[in-house]
Amino acid sequence: MPGDRHLRARPRTDPDDRWEVGSSFPLTHAAGPGTTRLPSPLRLYGTGRQALLALLRMxxxxxxxxxxxxxAYYCPPVADAAATVLPVRRYDAGPRGHVDPPRPGPTEAVVAVSYFGDRPADPVTRGAALVVDSTHDPFAPWLPSTGADYVLAALRKTLPLPDGAALWSPAGHHLPAQPAPSVRHRAAAGQVLAAMCLKATYLSGSPVEKNAFLSAFAAGEAAYGSTSVSGASDYTREALPAMPxxxxxxxxxxxxxxxxxxxxxxxxxxxxVHPFGVVVECDSGELREALRTALVARRVYPAVLWPQPPDAPARHLDYSRRMLHLHTDHRWRAEDMLRVAARIHDVLAPVTGPTPDPTDTREVMEC
Known part of the structure; x- marks a missing residue:
């Protein structure tokens, strides 16, 4: 029967034939030494966007x-979401540092971003509150010295979690009430968790089709775009404290x-080199696109953090068009990093590469 097509036995594949670097996390067993003492009190939200919205609403x-x-250099969908709560003022800061520091009034808050895990520049004037977005290195050792009023961090950029963002106050300020996970968010996180399970099975060489987990990831990501605020999933609340x-x-x-x-x-x-990974700046946007396309064909999935709108400051727009972020997280070892470097050397030599897999996907990361 046609409906039984996916139930037929299929042969296993050598896991090395499914080697890849980048893209979303598969499900990983979270145990062992090296756990982090989480800040307390701590609020856990569904996404980093939701954590920021909850704080701004409070x-x-x-x-x-x-x-x-x-x-000025920030994830555009997050900036758009913030504008639904408060008027947004932009100041000229990005991965290359401050050009024009913020000048907040006494009732205006400032968000400083840790780009790729580096410590952000301290604003001269903090206004009503200084909020540090440490998504790229959630529990960085430099955080206590920033004097931040609030810290927020999306967790699934660095940890194998289907969802989750943390919000806390190093200064001991009042926090928003902890929301329960919404029905909509539970469903979205369930889709992403299923995708993580399928991806882990796929990478092990089991006969799982790649499109099965790609479509599940995409569906979950689309649902995460809502501006509704939710608590984190049950899985994330239970797994996070056990993670090394x-x-x-x-x-x-x-x-x-x-x-x-x-x-x-x-x-x-x-x-x-940054705590979050390696950022490569190409000499031109055309070279960046050629490199990205060639790496995807070689199963290396870099990220662009972040594509900027056409009206962004010229230096930020130029940087976003020439940069790629290469993942270096705990899924891989030194030999994998050397393998990535060899592919980049081959591309820029140049060497004719394989034809891209039409079922493949470029990295898509929720902000």
């Missing part, structure tokens, strides 16, 4: 905040050093 209704200052976050962080940073060293001197790009 600031508006309870603390009298009248505007929020966001860096410190050990995984050390692996990520060590891998980044290996990859950065292996890319030193490559003609056409500059490699920058």
């Amino acid at each position: 600031g508006r209704t309870e603390l009298g905040w009248t505007a929020v200052h966001l860096p 976050v410190d050990r995984w962080r050390r692996q990520r940073t060590a891998n980044a050093v290996v990859l950065g060293d292996a890319l030193a001197g490559v003609v056409g790009l500059r490699a920058h």
Whole structure:
């Protein structure tokens, strides 16, 4: 019967034939030494966007905040969502540092972003509150020294979780009430968790079709775009405290050093090592696109963090068109990083690469 097509036995594949670097996490067993003592009290939301919205809504209704200052280089959908709560003022800051620092009034909050895990520049004027977005290194050792009023971090960029974002106050300020997970969010997180399970099975060589988990990831990601605020899923609330976050962080940073060293001197790009991974700046946007396309064909899935709108400041728009982020997290070891570097060397040599797999996908990361 046609409906039984997916139930027929299929042969296993050598896991090395499914080797890849980048893209979304598969489900990973979370255990072992190196767990992180989580801040307390802590609020857990469905996504980083939801955590920011919850904080801004509390600031508006309870603390009298009248505007929020966001860096010019920021994830556009997050900035758009913030504008549904408070007027947004942009200040000229990005991965290359401050050009024009924020000038908030006494009732206006400032968001400073840790780009790729680096410590953000301290604003001269903090206004009503300083909020640090540490998504790219959620529990960075430098966080306590920032003097931040609030810290928020989306967790599934660095951890194998289907959802989740943390919000806390190092200064001991009042936090929004912890919301329960909504029905809509539970369903979305369930789709992503199913996708993570299928991806883990696929990577092991089992006869799972790649489109099965790609479509599940896409459906979950689409649902995460809502501006409704929800608590994190049951899975994330239970799994997060058991995760060896410190050990995984050390692996990520060590891998980044290996990859950065292996890319030193490559003609056409500059490699920058960060706690979140390696950022390569290509000499031109055209070279970046050619490199990205060739890497995807070679099962290396870089991310663009973040595509900027056409009206963005020229230097930020230029940077976003020339950069790629290469993942170095705990899924891989030094030999994998050298394998990625070899592919980049081959592409820029140049060497004719394989034809891209039409079922493949480029990295899509929720902000």
